Amino acid sequence: xxxxxxxxxxxxxxxxxxxxxxxxxxxxxxxxxxxxxxxxxxxxxxxxxxxxxxxxxxxxxxxxxxxxxxxxxxxxxxxxxxxxxxxxxxxxxxxxxxxxxxxxxxxxxxxxxxxxxxxxxxxxxxxxxxxxxxxxxxxxxxxxxxxxxxxxxxxxxxxxxxxxxxxxxxxxxxxxxxxxxxxxxxxxxxxxxxxxxxxxxxxxxxxxxxxxxxxxxxxxxxxxxxxxxxxxxxxxxxxxxxxxxxxxxxxxxxxxxxxxxxxxxxxxxxxxxxxxxxxxxxxxxxxxxxxxxxxxxxxxxxxxxxxxxxxxxxxxxxxxxxxxxxxxxxxxxxxxxxxxxxxxxxxxxxxxxxxxxxxxxxxxxxxxxxxxxxxxxxxxxxxxxxxxxxxxxxxxxxxxxxxxxxxxxxxxxxxxxxxxxxxxxxxxxxxxxxxxxxxxxxxxxxxxxxxxxxxxxxxxxxxxxxxxxxx
Numbered sequence: 433x434x435x436x437x438x439x440x441x442x443x444x445x446x447x448x449x450x451x452x453x454x455x456x457x458x459x460x461x462x463x464x465x466x467x468x469x470x471x472x473x474x475x476x477x478x479x480x481x482x483x484x485x486x487x488x489x490x491x492x493x494x495x496x497x498x499x500x501x502x503x504x505x506x507x508x509x510x511x512x513x514x515x516x517x518x519x520x521x522x523x524x525x526x527x528x529x530x531x532x533x534x535x536x537x538x539x540x541x542x543x544x545x546x547x548x549x550x551x552x553x554x555x556x557x558x559x560x561x562x563x564x565x566x567x568x569x570x571x572x573x574x575x576x577x578x579x580x581x582x583x584x585x586x587x588x589x590x591x592x593x594x595x596x597x598x599x600x601x602x603x604x605x606x607x608x609x610x611x612x613x614x615x616x617x618x619x620x621x622x623x624x625x626x627x628x629x630x631x632x633x634x635x636x637x638x639x640x641x642x643x644x645x646x647x648x649x650x651x652x653x654x655x656x657x658x659x660x661x662x663x664x665x666x667x668x669x670x671x672x673x674x675x676x677x678x679x680x681x682x683x684x685x686x687x688x689x690x691x692x693x694x695x696x697x698x699x700x701x702x703x704x705x706x707x708x709x710x711x712x713x714x715x716x717x718x719x720x721x722x723x724x725x726x727x728x729x730x731x732x733x734x735x736x737x738x739x740x741x742x743x744x745x746x747x748x749x750x751x752x753x754x755x756x757x758x759x760x761x762x763x764x765x766x767x768x769x770x771x772x773x774x775x776x777x778x779x780x781x782x783x784x785x786x787x788x789x790x791x792x793x794x795x796x797x798x799x800x801x802x803x804x805x806x807x808x809x810x811x812x813x814x815x816x817x818x819x820x821x822x823x824x825x826x827x828x829x830x831x832x833x834x835x836x837x838x839x840x841x842x843x844x845x846x847x848x849x850x851x852x853x854x855x856x857x858x859x860x861x862x863x864x865x866x867x868x869x870x871x872x873x874x875x876x877x878x879x880x881x882x883x884x885x886x887x888x889x890x891x892x893x894x895x896x897x898x899x900x901x902x903x
Contacts, residue, residue: 507579508545509618516543520550520577528568530559534811537818541579544819548784550577594621601632609636610644617647617656626657637668642675649683662693673704681708682716689719689728698729709740714749717741721755725765734765745776753780754788761791761800770801781812786819793827797836806837822855829860833873842873853885861889 518541525534535551554575561568594615600608609632615622616629630651636644649668652661666687672680681704687694688701702723708716721740724733738759744752757776760769774795780788793812796805810831816824829848832841846867852860867873868881 508549511543511545511549511579516541516546517579518542518546520547520579522550522554522575522577524554524573524575526559526561526571526573528561528570530561530568532557532559533570536811536814538574540818541577546577546579547818550579552784553577590621592621601635604639606636606639606641606644609633609639610641610647613644613647617651626651628657630657637671640675642672642677642680645669645672645675646677646680646683649680653683662687664693666693673707676711678708678711678713678716681705681711682713682719685716685719689723698723700729702729709743712747714744714747714752717744717747718749718751718755721752738765745779748783750780750783750785750788753777753783754785754791757788758791761795770795774801781815784819786816786821786824789813789816789819790821790824790827793824797827806831810837820855822852822857822860825849825852825855826857826860826863829863846873846875853888856892858889858892861885861892865889 519539520537520541521539523536523538524532527533532555535554537547537551540547541550554577559573561571594612597608597611597615601612613629613632613636614620616625616632618624622628630648633644633648633651637648645668649665649672651657652665652668654660658664666684669680669683669687673684684694685701685705685708686692688697688704690696702720705716705720705723709720717740721737721744723729724737724740726732738756741752741756741759745756746752753776757773757780759765760776761773762768774792777788777792777795781792789812793809793816795801796812797809798804802808810828813824813827813831817828825848829845829852830836831838832848833845834840849860849863849867853864862885864885865882867875868878868885871877
């Protein structure tokens with residue numbers, strides 16, 4: 433589940449049905465061309481590498497990029513706030529018309545949000561295609577996006593805006609004080625300073641500004657600029673929620689679901705989620721739908737749950753789209769409709785939702801709603817793996833174990849089972865129990881490892897049946 437989960441920058445996040453993981457493969461190397469795509473407050477360097485194409489009497493011409501056609505990759509807001517930086521290496525297929533028809537993560541930056549932003553950027557580029565004897569042909573290329581904060585410049589208008597905001601904040605304007613907190617937290621127009629951000633949030637919060645009260649609660653929750661303190665976070669969330677701040681109400685829903693900083697109370701959690709959902713907060717709508725589906729805090733209410741998923745999906749919330757898609761896939765709360773499920777998964781996947789990517793991979797693997805296509809299944813699993821989806825990791829492990837569409841690889845299968853289990857996939861944990869109990873995949877039996885993974889699986893089940901982790 434994606435973005436801002438477990439109390440992101442301003443909010444908590446919502447549970448989904450499926451999960452995620454790591455990198456991707458497609459090997460092409462070589463030297464190419466370099467271009468720059470500067471961003472507001474940061475730099476993104478783009479390095480294009482093309483496979484060497486032998487020339488024969490000048491008849492073959494390798495693809496070249498028209499950088500003027502490339503949309504500047506947008507630095508993800510949360511990544512910028514966390515000062516995430518690194519290099520993303522992508523392999524992509526240039527079609528005969530010069531458009532990018534497939535993009536795959538070759539080497540991760542270490543930050544999924546930066547990886548996804550780079551993939552979105554390359555899909556918007558236009559190329560002069562490979563030509564052989566005058567005929568355009570498809571060709572794979574490699575590109576690097578280097579996200580770096582070093583030497584970044586702040587636009588003059590951002591500095592000026594910060595000066596204007598500071599003047600109003602120093603005069604006691606509560607909204608401006610909150611905005612100064614945001615500027616210092618994000619380093620926009622001022623040096624990034626979390627302690628100073630907390631100071632401005634507090635000034636505004638103490639004037640009764642619900643937005644600032646929620647912001648201050650987030651800082652305590654995450655331990656940004658202050659010592660981490662769940663109880664103090666909850667206190668500020670309560671004050672903000674009393675002022676009808678929907679994000680604070682959502683955050684309280686999470687606190688009462690998990691018992692962080694408050695006494696765990698599923699019914700109270702449901703009440704807070706419902707208040708925020710009624711205000712149109714799509715994250716709360718998804719969380720409420722999830723809890724109503726599973727009967728947390730009261731009896732299961734599938735009709736109402738579907739209604740909340742639908743409201744979130746209609747707002748473009750990718751988690752809502754994924755969860756509504758899953759409902760259609762299995763026929764829970766609605767009549768089973770695989771075409772509707774696939775359409776919703778496509779929308780969610782287009783926004784980087786790894787759960788939807790894994791679901792699409794499974795539909796292609798099993799031939800449910802689409803013709804069985806193992807190549808497409810693997811492609812979607814790899815995309816989900818790039819989003820750290822544990823279920824997709826397990827799916828790959830199963831393919832490698834059984835040689836389904838790929839060469840059988842016991843060592844690779846074991847590695848992916850471990851990766852999936854370490855991402856919390858309970859089925860992978862149980863498979864590891866069996867592997868070490870019976871000495872499968874070339875492993876020696878180990879009672880100790882059986883007990884270890886069985887205990888982890890039991891813990892994962894308890895968590896699923898209680899308050900599932902919100903990401």
